[in-house]
Amino acid sequence: MPGVTDNRKSVLITGCSPGGIGNSLAREFHQSNLRVLATARDAANIADLAELGIETLSLVVDDLESVKACFADVETRLGDKGLDYLWPKYVNNVEDTKYYTVPAMEVEISEVRKTFETNLFAVITMCQTFLPLLIKAKGTIVQVGSVAGIIPYVFGSVYNASKAALHSFSDTLRVELAPFGVHVTTIVTGGVQSRIARTQRTLLPNSMYTPIESEYSRRVTHSQHNAMPHDAYARSVVAQVLYGPAPWRWLWPWAKGRKAWIWEGHRSWLIWFLLARGRPIAAAFKAATGPSVQSRLAMQQKRNLSIHEYLSARLLKTYGIGVPNGEVARSGEEAEAVAKSIGNDDMVIKAQVLAGGRGKGHFDNGLKGGVRVIYSPTEAKMFANQMIGHKLITKQTGAAGRDCNSVLICERKFARREFYLAILMDRALQTPIIVSSSQGGMDIEAVAKENPEAITTTPIDINTGVTDEIARTIAIDLGFSEQCIEEAKTTIQNLYKVFMERDATQIEINPLSETSDHQVLAMDAKLGFDENAEFRQKEVFSWRDHSQEDADELDGDxxxxxxxxxxxxxxxxxxxxxxxxxxxxxxxxxxxxxxxxxxxxxxxxxxxxxxxxxxxxxxxxxxxxxxxxxxxxxxxxxxxxxxxxxxxxxxxxxxxxxxxxxxxxxxxxxxxxxxxxxxxxxxxxxxxxxxxxxxxxxxxxxx
Incomplete structure (x- = not known):
């Protein structure tokens, strides 16, 4: 058994008997260099795992004393370390499979109780017992969407109900444990080969289903045609738990596990599409904000409204948030007039295109950079004429680029310090979060890759909001100077106010700056809003620029x-x-x-x-x-x-x-x-x- 100096991440998996899914999961985690603690009712039955160097333990999940004994054993093995992953897999005992597909109208209460005890109560007991070790490591409870969650077993109402209750429990647990740093993630994947689904059933004498016995017999056994083998299922699930959705590994191709994930499919390209279109910022934080939640795939994915930077600045200004002085222009002449009105020889002109990477982009006429420093109204007119009416090509637009129909002319402010701050709705925690970093003014994706500990995530209780204490703590941790702490605190609270009152899905300020004269300014803002809120956000949705939106969702054939x-x-x-x-x-x-x-x-x-x-x-x-x-x-x-x-x-x-x-x-x-x-x-x-x-x-x- 490895000693307490073992620095690998640890995972405890229940139900690892040979031939089962848990056994395949244990092998896959072991191949991914995790310290695997595999359990079965009798550890002697999983000698096949012990031969691989996997630690084996005895555990009867529906026996409280056995669970407590297992906890004590695991605690001793881990020493001063916590548990990184708990896999409290529901258990399908061969001798109890009769309870899983019994017709609902003929079920006995004792059968219902047995099924719920096996599936739901055992998982709750495991989570309660192992919580101290999870808190110590800020670990993750992993729950997997079963076949029943995709194509429910016909005549398996009791089993399906127990699984639905289990997933509902996981959703609630996700919110409850967030303040303690413990994540709860639900992985949804395709159907897997199941012993339960292949079990033949016989109707009871005088059953009400006798008139449809042939239909009952055919449908009661869930089709296993093309169901995933256990090893393929394990690869899919473990990759999602350890490496997050594929977009992150596509952005950083040297990330461990990339090849196996992408080329074996598992919906990776679709996750990239859904996240990159509606929430490009979300993908940047996968490595920094904790494990991904594959249940996002099952949620409604709809393109969210994004608005131009100049409109974002106007909106923030109405909430008392400091922004550089500036105005939009739609022609060279307007740009010249705006530059004159600013009355400053140190300005910035920014192409108003809804895409990231504008500064490093180029126009179809050869002009380099969608963000330029200018020093006179004449330069403002010159660059505006070269930008407006042309396509800006960036890393996000692709080769087609996007039309630039206007430019923002604003005063150039010199930052004493630059920070990053974003407010998002985290679907895993089911609550808003504030993502902050002292390393602002740069590509946040690069920060997440090279220095993920520089990014901090703060969950917000939607009932209490951003309190003075929370906002002040974030401001101090970011590194604002003492004379700016209160203004920064108010700015953070006002940004959250915008997020809530305007049904935003994303507010990203990069950089949020402390200027040389100790002002707190949102230098650059990207705001996104929930499409479903259009009925009550008429003003915001009147700002929509349809020319910046792709007509087609996908570009395949x-x-x-x-x-x-x-x-x-x-x-x-x-x-x-x-x-x-x-x-x-x-x-x-x-x-x-x-x-x-x-x-x-x-x-x-x-x-x-x-x-x-x-x-x-x-x-x-x-x-x-x-x-x-x-x-x-x-x-x-x-x-x-x-x-x-x-x-x-x-x-x-x-x-x-x-x-x-x-x-x-x-x-x-x-x-x-x-x-x-x-x-x-x-x-x-x-x-x-x-x-x-x-x-x-x-x-x-x-x-």
Whole structure:
């Protein structure tokens, strides 16, 4: 057993019996160089892990005395260190699997109690018992979204309810433990192969389900077709826990684990898209603010309103926040007039483009830099004429760039000290946070990479807000001089006031400066607002600049029509894994009715880039054959020539497969997800090549 001088991060995993998911997780964490403490009801049963150098312990999670004994053992092993990760995995005991898929209308209360004790109460006990070690290390409690959270077990209402209660508990725990520095993260991934789902069931005598016994027998066993093997599941989950979402590792390609994560898929590209578009700042703080929360994937992701810098400055000024004196100009003549009104020969001109990296960008006419120092109204006019009406290309805009329609002329202030401050809504903690750093005026992403300890995160209780004590502590920790502490405190409180009153999702001030004459000024501000608040933020949304927004959500060429957000993410992920590029994130919902399918096809085919369509639908509420007939009708009605790959799984999928194959249309029905994705990518490539040389192409498939 490693001694107390072992400096590796530690993880305690429950339920590690051979053949189970916990066993695969223990192996994967061990390969990632963590100190793994693996448990089973009898440590002797996990000798396979001990042979790898993994520490093994006996633990019966639904026995309080056993949990306490395990805690004492772990505490002794760790010495003066805390526990970095606790994995209180729910336990599926083989002898208790009868409780998991019993029909709800025939369940006995004792069965309900047993299931909840096994799944929910045991996890609560583990969290309560091991909390002191977690607080010591500012550790993380990891909860994993199960198959039941993605496609619930049919006739498994009791099991599903216990899992729902467990996840609800985790959400509450996340908020409760945040002030103690303990994180609670929920990882959501695809379905994994399950022993429970493969268990055969027999109806009770005189069961109310007897009239539908054949349907019951078919549906009670959850399909394991294309479910993730345990080792693949473990790689996906462990990568998310240790390294965060892929965007961070894409930005820093030397980060450990990058290759395995990106090229094995696991929705990494989608996370990058969602975070980079709506909250570019969020990705910068993944390494600094704690483990990522994959449950963000399951939340509503919607583009948030961003406004130009000059509008942000005006808004901040109305809240008593100091900003440099300046005004917007939309022509060279206006820029010259603004510069004259400032009455200062030391000024800055800034291109008003909603993109980061303006200072290091360049215009399509060759002008370098979207932020320039100027010394006269004549220079203001000259540079404005070179910026306005041209595209600014930065690292965030891509080669296409974005139109510059106006410039901001403001006085140049000399900072005695420069700090970084941002207010965000942290979905993991479910509360606003203030992110601050003494290293302002520079690329915060570089700070997070090179010196993450320089970034501090302060959770804010939404009921009490930013108190004088909190704001003053942040100001002091940042490094404001004594004569500026009170003004800095007020500025921080007023920024939070803007955040709350204006339904902001992001307020980023970089730098927040103390000037040479001891003023506290927000030198540069980026503000984002919640799209859902438009009805009560009319003024803010009247400032929207549509010319700065991308018309298309994605730029791929394979249209995706899917029902359910989880399945949609998995579909796009496997397309990416096979070398393709999705053109959309289109979820037609649980019904997937013919009307919804028609609307979806009209939307997908409105994009001229789409060269293939992948329909991937789970038929639960609506039968697969009904979906197939609706699909056939829509294709006939619209006269579609774009190749369509259809994967329909669920009720009456055999009939659906037959209907499609006998339709005579260019719809290719497939059952295997990998094959369907692969064919979609291949069709897309062929169609694109044909379009490039202006020839038609027809498909037949020997299946």
């Amino acid at each position: 394979i249209g995706c029509l899917v029902n359910g957000a989880g399945l949609a993410m998995a579909t796009m992920d496997i397309i990416k894994l096979n070398g393709g590029s999705p053109a959309n994130f289109l979820d037609v919902g649980g019904g997937a009715t013919p009307a919804a399918i028609k609307s979806a096809f009209e939307l997908i085919t409105s994009d001229p880039k789409v060269s293939a369509i992948f329909v991937n639908i789970f038929g639960g509420i609506v039968r697969c054959d009904a979906i197939a007939q609706g699909l056939i009708n829509v294709v006939q009605e619209m006269g579609l020539r774009t190749p369509i790959v259809a994967r329909l799984q669920g009720t009456n999928m055999e009939q659906a497969h037959k209907l499609i194959n006998e339709s005579g249309l260019k719809i290719f029905s497939m059952e295997d997800l990998q094959n369907a994705a692969e064919k979609s990518v291949q069709f897309s490539k062929v169609v694109k090549m044909a379009r490039e040389i202006d020839v038609g192409v027809e498909f037949t498939l020997d299946i």
